[in-house]
Amino acid sequence: MAKSPLAIYIHWPYCARICPYCDFNVYKGTRNDALVSAIDQDLTYWRERTGTREIISIHFGGGTPSLLPAAHIGRLVDKVDKLWGLAAGTEVGLEANPADTRRDYWKAIRSSGVNRISLGVQSFNDGALKFLGRDHDGAQAIAAAGDIASIFSNFSLDLIFGWAGQSANDWSQDLKIALSLKPAHLSTYQLTIEPGTAFERAEARGNEKAVHADQSADLYDQLRRRLTSSGFEHYEISNFAQRGHRSRHNLAYWQGHDYIGVGPGAHGRVTSGGQRIATTAKARPGNYISSVQDQEPDPRDQELLSGEDWAAEYLMMGMRIQDGISIARFEELVGHSIPAAPLNDLIAADLIQKTKDKMTATETGRPLLDHIIRKLLT
Ligand code: SF4
Numbered sequence: 001m002a003k004s005p006l007a008i009y010i011h012w013p014y015c016a017r018i019c020p021y022c023d024f025n026v027y028k029g030t031r032n033d034a035l036v037s038a039i040d041q042d043l044t045y046w047r048e049r050t051g052t053r054e055i056i057s058i059h060f061g062g063g064t065p066s067l068l069p070a071a072h073i074g075r076l077v078d079k080v081d082k083l084w085g086l087a088a089g090t091e092v093g094l095e096a097n098p099a100d101t102r103r104d105y106w107k108a109i110r111s112s113g114v115n116r117i118s119l120g121v122q123s124f125n126d127g128a129l130k131f132l133g134r135d136h137d138g139a140q141a142i143a144a145a146g147d148i149a150s151i152f153s154n155f156s157l158d159l160i161f162g163w164a165g166q167s168a169n170d171w172s173q174d175l176k177i178a179l180s181l182k183p184a185h186l187s188t189y190q191l192t193i194e195p196g197t198a199f200e201r202a203e204a205r206g207n208e209k210a211v212h213a214d215q216s217a218d219l220y221d222q223l224r225r226r227l228t229s230s231g232f233e234h235y236e237i238s239n240f241a242q243r244g245h246r247s248r249h250n251l252a253y254w255q256g257h258d259y260i261g262v263g264p265g266a267h268g269r270v271t272s273g274g275q276r277i278a279t280t281a282k283a284r285p286g287n288y289i290s291s292v293q294d295q296e297p298d299p300r301d302q303e304l305l306s307g308e309d310w311a312a313e314y315l316m317m318g319m320r321i322q323d324g325i326s327i328a329r330f331e332e333l334v335g336h337s338i339p340a341a342p343l344n345d346l347i348a349a350d351l352i353q354k355t356k357d358k359m360t361a362t363e364t365g366r367p368l369l370d371h372i373i374r375k376l377l378t
Contacts, residue, residue: 006050010058013063015062020133023196032285040079043080056249058093059092059249060094071108094114094118095120096119097120103150107151116155123138123141128166145157156247159186171219185242191210233322276309278302316369324353325360342375345375346372346375350364351365
């Protein structure tokens, strides 16, 4: 019998400094060897809980996992291999910061088993990088991408758009430089002001807004046209890939596969006995370490998802991707057929397409996904 697939997310919560727009579970710092040991131990717990699986991917996210020494990364990759077995070519990804631009480091990381890098360049515009609170400049971003490209055939660049004052020309320059670096993949993030961030506090104090939401739709359209005309597949709302280089790890989320979240605050979704369970690890590193060391009672927050919640999540994630969702699968989870009226309205408005069992959002519909989801879930 085929083993069911499983993706593994490992969260490294430390950053050299905290960006003003960031609402992730992050802490200022670099080393924490006890945390590496706790993550190692937590993987053993998850192996017992999930049983044998086909590992789709390992992803080191953060935070800034490129602050981790290569030996620690290698230790955790080896641990996964020992516990579940890693097939040749399994995607092992690491998020990296251009400020860590050390060629020897990238070589060591490659030797430790990592085969895909997501480089958080965000922009090549020095003014924008300063405004975004980043600790690198455009030249460092280009140098880091060059070093990575010489060692990894599979790398992605992360770009941010929608910052206040960004012109179409600024965005065009960023895209031009990004394309010249020949990444296999591009991930984009439309800047938003999230609760609890420094940008939100600055706005509350009456400072100038950090985001110009009015421009963002035009910038998104510009992005989509530029990258698709340069040969990239627009396979997910914010993600673009050269053929054969879609992010397998992120696809696991969007396609509704199981994934475990290891490390402080990491989220997971595991299916057991036909039930879907959402798990969340303790957020603060110290609490996470002690909770992993003391396994009784189970230290993870766990929530059993209802059929409706599971179906809603499947719909919300699956409609983000070009491949869309299986209607039969959605109806099986939600327990009833999708009502014809909203479905037909959305098709008539050219927001979704339906072909046999498959439902996808159109290019017009993708930026309006919240509206589509609301209609389909009511
Ligand atoms: S480097 Fe990334 S994870 Fe760290 S604070 Fe900045 S945006 Fe957040």
